[in-house]
Amino acid sequence: MRTKTTTGVTHYHIQKKRRAEFIEEWRKHRRTVVRRDDVALRPTARGMRSGVYMGWDGDSPTRCLDALVHELDAGGVTTVHRHSWDAQLFIVEGSGWSEIDGTRYEWKPWDAIHLPAWSWHRHGNDGKKTARFMSYSSEPMLWTLGMSLLEDRGHEEVRNLPPRPAFSDGPEGDDPYARRLRRLAQEARKRRSGRIHTPYDEQELLATPRGTRTKFLVDRAIGSQASGITQVMIQFAPGKTQSLHRHPGEAWLYVVEGFGHSFLGTAPDRGQHYRWKKGDLIVVDHFLWHQHFNDDPQREARLVRVHMFDSILETMRALTDPLVLFEEAEDTLLSMQEISQIEWPDDQRPES
Numbered sequence: 001m002r003t004k005t006t007t008g009v010t011h012y013h014i015q016k017k018r019r020a021e022f023i024e025e026w027r028k029h030r031r032t033v034v035r036r037d038d039v040a041l042r043p044t045a046r047g048m049r050s051g052v053y054m055g056w057d058g059d060s061p062t063r064c065l066d067a068l069v070h071e072l073d074a075g076g077v078t079t080v081h082r083h084s085w086d087a088q089l090f091i092v093e094g095s096g097w098s099e100i101d102g103t104r105y106e107w108k109p110w111d112a113i114h115l116p117a118w119s120w121h122r123h124g125n126d127g128k129k130t131a132r133f134m135s136y137s138s139e140p141m142l143w144t145l146g147m148s149l150l151e152d153r154g155h156e157e158v159r160n161l162p163p164r165p166a167f168s169d170g171p172e173g174d175d176p177y178a179r180r181l182r183r184l185a186q187e188a189r190k191r192r193s194g195r196i197h198t199p200y201d202e203q204e205l206l207a208t209p210r211g212t213r214t215k216f217l218v219d220r221a222i223g224s225q226a227s228g229i230t231q232v233m234i235q236f237a238p239g240k241t242q243s244l245h246r247h248p249g250e251a252w253l254y255v256v257e258g259f260g261h262s263f264l265g266t267a268p269d270r271g272q273h274y275r276w277k278k279g280d281l282i283v284v285d286h287f288l289w290h291q292h293f294n295d296d297p298q299r300e301a302r303l304v305r306v307h308m309f310d311s312i313l314e315t316m317r318a319l320t321d322p323l324v325l326f327e328e329a330e331d332t333l334l335s336m337q338e339i340s341q342i343e344w345p346d347d348q349r350p351e352s
């Protein structure tokens, strides 16, 4: 009896083919600007309408992050659910609340909410008009690890739901097991005590030396304990731009106000310009050179930049060093723009 399987193909050849096919296939998923009008919202069993800007369930597969939009009508309350990944909201229009592990947070336009992994959460709208908000989550990242879990409990009372997964405190001692228990318990406590709500008015937009004003919406710098997803609002002065640079995707910019265009290219002089306006999502993919321009000569443009830095990008930097994962084309004419004349107006969020 033969006990040996013979194959004419070596491990080397199989791997080589598989790796080529993977990236070949993945290139088909690349996007540039996702238009607000192209994102169809559909009613869901959760009790709101949802649409996908970027993500598997909208046939735009991603690796780290996804981006969805939701609408919750006046008087509506969603089901309560929890998941193994964390997520963040950015409120676009309307007012309402999110209840996270039994605590209610009231929100208005341009507020941000962090939904920690495993927290029970639901949303409600007690205002007079439909609320619209973006959500960004680390689900695709956990998906690649086989660790994405979601549990929906309908309209059950939160106090009857099981608590977050338990963890053990570490004993004294310097052995590897004691050290691991202590390290993980400490990390879990930290992750469960971060900032949840960022009311828009809590901080000011701060002028940068580049013709923009920025503020953190969700970030380690303001006490958030997310998976590495951060949101920063960036306001561009009329007619201004940022410098041409590149870094790995997925980095997305949600257009809150205004219109403009972005250069996306495989080299600083080889690429195309893509127009965008309010409600669109600018997708910075793989290692493209990119530069964003506010095309309105009179008014500011406002974007919310989302990416996963503290976890994925830092990991990539550590693993690929000395490869440079952030490059800036300092010598481009456009990064030498005159900014001393900029006069910033008072910052005003929309009525809810």
Ligand SMILES: [Fe+2]
Binding pocket: 081, 082, 083, 087, 115, 121
């Ligand atoms: Fe959720």
Ligand SMILES: [Fe+2]
Binding pocket: 245, 247, 251, 284, 290
């Ligand atoms: Fe960028």
